[in-house]
Each structure stands twice: as C-alpha cells, then as structure tokens.
Amino acid sequence: MTGSIIFVGGPSGTGKSTIASELAKVINCLFLEGDQYHPQANIEKMSEGIPLTDEDRWSWLNTLCLEAVKKIGQKEYLIVSCSMLKKKYREYMREVIGDRARVLMIVLYNDYDTIYNRMLKRSSHFMKADMLKSQFDDLELPDDSESKVGTYRIFCGSKTTDEIVKEVVKSCHN
Ligand SMILES: Nc1ncnc2c1ncn2[C@@H]1O[C@H](COP(=O)(O)OP(=O)(O)O)[C@@H](O)[C@H]1O
Ligand SMILES: O=C(O)[C@H](O)[C@@H](O)[C@H](O)[C@H](O)COP(=O)(O)O
Numbered sequence: 697m698t699g700s701i702i703f704v705g706g707p708s709g710t711g712k713s714t715i716a717s718e719l720a721k722v723i724n725c726l727f728l729e730g731d732q733y734h735p736q737a738n739i740e741k742m743s744e745g746i747p748l749t750d751e752d753r754w755s756w757l758n759t760l761c762l763e764a765v766k767k768i769g770q771k772e773y774l775i776v777s778c779s780m781l782k783k784k785y786r787e788y789m790r791e792v793i794g795d796r797a798r799v800l801m802i803v804l805y806n807d808y809d810t811i812y813n814r815m816l817k818r819s820s821h822f823m824k825a826d827m828l829k830s831q832f833d834d835l836e837l838p839d840d841s842e843s844k845v846g847t848y849r850i851f852c853g854s855k856t857t858d859e860i861v862k863e864v865v866k867s868c869h870n
Contacts (some may be wrong), residue, residue: 699768701797702868703789705780706804707831708823709815710862711852715804716777718861721774732779733760743822747830750782757785761792770798781834786847801847802864803838810854843870 704716713729720727731739734756738748760778769773780786780801790799807859808828815825838847851858 698795699770699772699774700868701774701776701793701799702864703776703778703780703799704864705778705786705803706806707779707781707811707835708827709811709818709825710804710806711857712777712779712804713815714857715864716775717859718857719864720775722861722865723775725771725773725775726767728760728764728767728774728776729761730743730776733763739822742827745824745827747827747834749783753773754788755791756791761789763798765793770779777851779831781831781836783787783836783838786842788840790845799846800868801813801838801842802867803847804834804852804860805837805849806833806852810852810868826851846870 702719704712704719706712717727738752738756741748741752757778757780761775764774765775780789780803786801793799812825812828815821815823815828837849848870850860850863850867
C-alpha cells in the first residue's frame, strides 16, 4: 500500500506550521517542517529581507520531497509544511514524488492584514513581516483544476486551529 503525504502550504505567517503540527497530532503521524530543509543560503537571504527566487527554491523543494519519501517509508501518513506558493512548484513536487506516495496539498490563505499582524508578534522568526508582500506577489492559489489532483485551498480568516484542522481533514477525504 502507498502512504499519503499531506503538504500544508501558504505564505509565511498563514499558519502552516501550527496547522500541520496539530494535524499530525490528530492523525498521529510524523510532521516535517519544510523550512528546516532550506539551504543556509536561502535562510540568510530571507533573514536579510531578500525574497527567494524560483532558482533558490527548486533544490529546496527537491530535497524536501525526497526526504518526505524517505520519511514516510511504509507508514500510512506524513505531514509536511511547505510554502509551495506557485502552481509550478506544486507540479514539480508531485513529479519528484511520483508514484512513491499519494500526494495531498492544502494551501492555507488569509487576508494580508491578519497575517501581517500575526507576523509582527512572532519576534524571533527569521522571516520578518515586511517580506509578506513578496509572498503574496508569488502566491498562486490552487483553482478547481488543481482539486482534480488533490490540491485544495482553505481560507483561514479568524477560524480557530481546530476548525481549520477539521477542514483540512475534510478536504483530504474528497
Ligand atoms: N488559526 C489561528 N488563529 C490565531 N493565530 C494563529 C492561527 N494559526 C496560526 N496562528 C499564529 O500565527 C502565527 C504564524 O503561524 P505559523 O504557524 O508560524 O505560520 P507559518 O508556518 O505559515 O509561517 C503564529 O504566531 C501562530 O501562533
Ligand atoms: O518559499 C518561500 O519563500 C519560503 O519557503 C518562505 O515561505 C519561508 O520559508 C517561510 O514561509 C518562512 O517561514 P514560515 O513559513 O515559518 O513563516
């Protein structure tokens, strides 16, 4: 049997890590934090307030997906947080994983001001709030055509983490 990798995405500050780790508790499976697989150069760039380019992201996405395949092994589920802002990144990630796992992708989104205010409060993080505009510039929310390949979007608004996790679980059963 092939296991399922559930990627939780969205721009910085949208709640990927929070929702992904809660989801992993509900499903009782391992959670991989995508940011931990960025090369040091990417982290330094973002810390200096310089947005990543496509070129900066390809090798990170490749490493992360290969690690996800390794980590899921024979297990049923694995949760991974990863911004996966553009459609072409999501397509590439599916290609890297191939038939080694079933892939579900959930892109979380929210309005700019809500995320910005949450990022302002997250003081010790390398990604500062003034990077949010570049994240929104790159964001391509999945449309209905992507739902055919198991990719969905969820608007977070002022929903609680429990409510969002329930919506993620519902999308995974589509
Ligand atoms: N549903 C929510 N309601 C209120 N605050 C939230 C919610 N989800 C996340 N947060 C808060 O927003 C901030 C950003 O969340 P985080 O999970 O770090 O986002 P990301 O991983 O996408 O950058 C954190 O301080 C987190 O506690
Ligand atoms: O594609 C990107 O530009 C990056 O992946 C970027 O999104 C970043 O890594 C995180 O989103 C920042 O860290 P948080 O997600 O924890 O805010």
